[in-house]
Amino acid sequence: MQHDARTLERVKVRKQDVLDAFSRCSNAQAIRAVERLPEQRGFLDEKEIDRHLLRVHWEMQRLAEEFYHGHRVWELLRVVIASIRHAGLRETIRIVDVGCGIGYGIRWLAANVPLHDSSIELVGMDLNGTLINEANRLATLEELPCRFVQGDAFSKEHSGHIFTSTGVIHHFRGGELLRFLGRHEQPETQALFHFDFQPWLLAPVGAWFFHYLRMRTALARHDGVLSAARAHDGRTLTEAAREVLPEFASGIYGAKIWNTPAPRVFHTLIGMRRALVEEFRRQLGRRRSRLGELR
């Protein structure tokens, strides 16, 4: 899919252009996946692509459910919220999920967390209108207190106190990663935490095996494996965050399982205003050992 960067309007995509792009990087699996996508007069059929995207994202949600991702997000979020409250912020805390897709994380929180007690507002943002429509449809269906908006999560009107994302940050590389992280520097922003695959020796093989087992569409299988292969290591993420967010303390959370050398599938880049760090450590309690160097 392609969108006009300014208007976010959908732009028609010529199938051959996509095939050529994957041919240039000799990605045979991607070529096979694209070849199966329906076309109309040489352009990818927008309606069918949208349907396909929904299929893929429903499948991806299954993985998030299987790995208790909602629980993991809340485990960290409630500690961050408690730290922000301790620092004296009384207004409603707006949590923005960047690149939310069909909004599983935000909808899970809306369904399982007492929002009034925590006084938080949940917003999911994505550039893809189809996914945002689906997220809103699902939220309405279950009467969940959250909303989803198509647009730029870092724009002034949508800015949040806490930014989060899942499986998004590996899409940004080099200078783009720096620009993406740099945009978190906004007056009201207190913290950020981004979940993503953790790269290690067996991650691509493990991702291939698991996606082959659990996913049904070629696109989801291919994308999952590619994401694991492209993931940033903790050092790249923290160095980038420390370079462009000097007002934030940054570090990695949850890289290892129970202090063993065994890596978790996902690790989390955490950043927060320096005034929050001490309380954040205290609030983590016994989970404090999961936190890497936060500076």
Add this chain to the structure above:
Amino acid sequence: MTLLALYLLALLDGLLCGLRASMGRCAVIRKRGYYQRAAFLGVAGAQIISTLALVALLTVAATSPHRAEVREDLEGAARRMLWVFLPYAFLVLSNLALRLAPSNDIRSATSVFMLGPLTAIRPVVMIVGVFYGIYSSRLVETLLLGMFVLVLMLSLEFALNWRADRWQEREIRQII
């Protein structure tokens, strides 16, 4: 007793097949009702298969010229199948029980290290179990019946997936 054990294992397999076929096809958060229906469909599918297998078994037993021998041979085959199916079922159930542990890491580990691979080898376990059951059978009736049951067992998940796929397609076409 052996037949009852095989029947219960077939129902359990049907239940889990029903759940697997339904996963990743519905994106709401609260899915208890959805999964209950999926599990029921799986059990119903397994019940149909069990009934077909029972009818075939009774037909063979009733029409065979050497009934006592057939019965003994079938019982022997069924007992041997349990040597494969019971440990597999034990592994699956113990890992599902582990998912009750209040730790996201333990729950996730059961998926990565056990339930995922166990799902992958299910068809192999089915084939090995049935062949282990019938390989030392003396009668052609037992061999044919074993193969018939194997085809039924392998087709269950395929049929449930086919049905779930059609339901999902309808849902998606209503949305877009």
